[in-house]
Amino acid sequence: MSLFYTLKQAFIQFFRNLNTGIVSIFAITAMLLILSIFFIATININMAAETIKGDYDSIQVYLTDETTADDAQMMVADIKTVKGVEDARYQTKEEAMAEFKTRWGDNSYLLENLQENPLPNSVIIQIGDLEQADAIAKKAATYAGVEDIKYYKNTVDKLLKVTRFIQISAVVVMIFLIIISIIVVSNTIKLTVFNRADEISIMKYVGATNWFIRGPFLVEGIIIGLISAGISLAIAAAMYHKIIEVIGDQMMSMLSMRIVPEDFLIYNLTWIFLALGVSIGACGSIISMRKFLNA
């Protein structure tokens, strides 16, 4: 009976205060949408950074076509003994192409028109201790049959610094947006508290428990949070769908980078928005109750 009362009362309050409720839903939806843009950008940057990092802790030693597999295997065996090397392996150009294709996924058809495999045979050195990366690269260059060494430490360093900066700013902005949303909810709840001030004072005198009094306000806040979360989730999902449709292929072919898949993003966004909606609503109402119900 108490739970039923709480839900009923929460909806009554919500509809009685519909205008303010809708305004705050709009505001919070806008916040969540901005937040979701930051979120989408951040996880895509994260994924890119991970890809880059994967390249970063390895050194690719491209071999001339003349180098035999045996020579390469000897080089592998030798370089494994070098300090800081975790692993080394020989990769044929065919294997390299196959890996390339899996990385490109759906877009691998772009590679099908190639007449001959442009990729070289290579030795891939997995670095264990990043401090040693420079020394290892230098050592690798001394072997016979080495055509080129691909090793992007500086570029990668800079890139990681930039992504780190972007991630931190995104988190700061998101926290800021969440705080604003909480304030918006708390102001809305404040209004309902004022609307019911007489009733609440009588409830207190008659001996209603604090949670019985607070319950409907808490639920009202959560209703506002959840509705906002639902709306912004729908909009964000549609937006991301469109983004993938329009620039997903270009990202792939131009940067050889994959965009975070739609279903993965929506799945995560759903949970994040639900959690945010509930907690923004709950925090907002708890704050206003602390202030105005002193209970």
Added chain:
Amino acid sequence: MIEFNNVTKYYKSNVGLDNVTVRINKGDFVFLVGPSGAGKSTFVKLILKEIDADKGTIRVRGEDVTKMTSRQVPLLRRNIGIVFQDFRLLPKKTVYENVAFAMEIIHQPRKAIRRNVPQVLSMMGISEYARKYPDELSAGEQQRVAIARAIVNRPKILIADEPTGNLDPDTAWEIMQLLNTINMRGTTILMVTHAKDIVDRMEKRVIAIENGRIVRDEFGMYGYMQALQNTEMTFDTVEVETRRLFKTRFRRGGQRR
């Protein structure tokens, strides 16, 4: 029932109550009088634990209010009915709903609500208004609804803060009869009032406070010296009066068990 022991309450530098010790027994009907700002509402708020005392202990039905946690306060208040000068009825609820509300919010079963609400409405003589809204009633009728709401959960104590303040003398007297009936049924009543005529006519215990201190606590009149002057008492009447007071006190004492 209610016991104050050396209770002091200051609002910053304003005195609310100053070292008050007093005891109100089960079944008592007590008037709390005194000039504006004397500390009467402070006294009431302390009983309800709306505010906390700076010093001293307050016991209500044997339990130390000053030591109660905020979780226990609702349970304390379920034993105390309260009535205000301005009725404080919910305008969007009918008379019946206003009274039933007091039971609903402390989770009383529906059956009990359907039984008790009509009972108290009839006791207050307002059964016929059950479906009306507060603004369709006279002030006196509204106060009856407020009293019905205050007693529907059968509290052991009823506190009334100037319940007759907004009423004409006749209506006020009717309300006093109702309070008397409630008191006869065993409910302890504490009534804050400025209404001298009512206090004098009821002949109950009167606690007078000024500047946060109890200046007088006796049976009978609003102001004893005033009473003497007003009735131009002779020595005889003073003697009679003193005896009567003494008797009342004695009888009260006997009731304490």
